[in-house]
Amino acid sequence: MTAELPFFVYGTLRPGEVNHDLFLRGRTAAEEPALLPGARLYEGPGYPFAVEHPGGSVSGELVTAAPGAYEELLAALDRLEEYHGPGRPRNVYDRVLREAVRPDGTPVRAWVYLAAPLVARRLTESGTPIPGGDWLARRPADR
Known part of the structure; x- marks a missing residue:
């Protein structure tokens, strides 16, 4: 079994989003900003997908x-x-180990849910990237 690693979340699990309170409230010891290098964010049906x-x-x-x-x-x-x-x-996302980066540049190994291969292929061929890779900064009309 892998050690209890943090999770890197980038969509509806972020603070202020619909799944944050439903899934994370009372279950976290810390939440801190970070970046996931080597990935691009795409629009999904009400939630995003990260793709390598x-x-x-x-x-x-x-x-x-x-x-x-x-x-x-x-x-x-x-x-x-x-x-x-x-x-x-049947995976929609794959849970994989990746290195996220804290604002001070410190790397942290974390679980991240990336689009599964078939979903990722569709997105890279015809999906809509989210400019800047930030779900919270998407167009206000989408919120």
């Missing part, structure tokens, strides 16, 4: 589970992100 992309970056938060809440939080986020296990064809 050299030279890009995605804004989000590093979320550290509260003591004793890690397993419950991991299971809840896997369900929300429709992650069924490594390489499963």
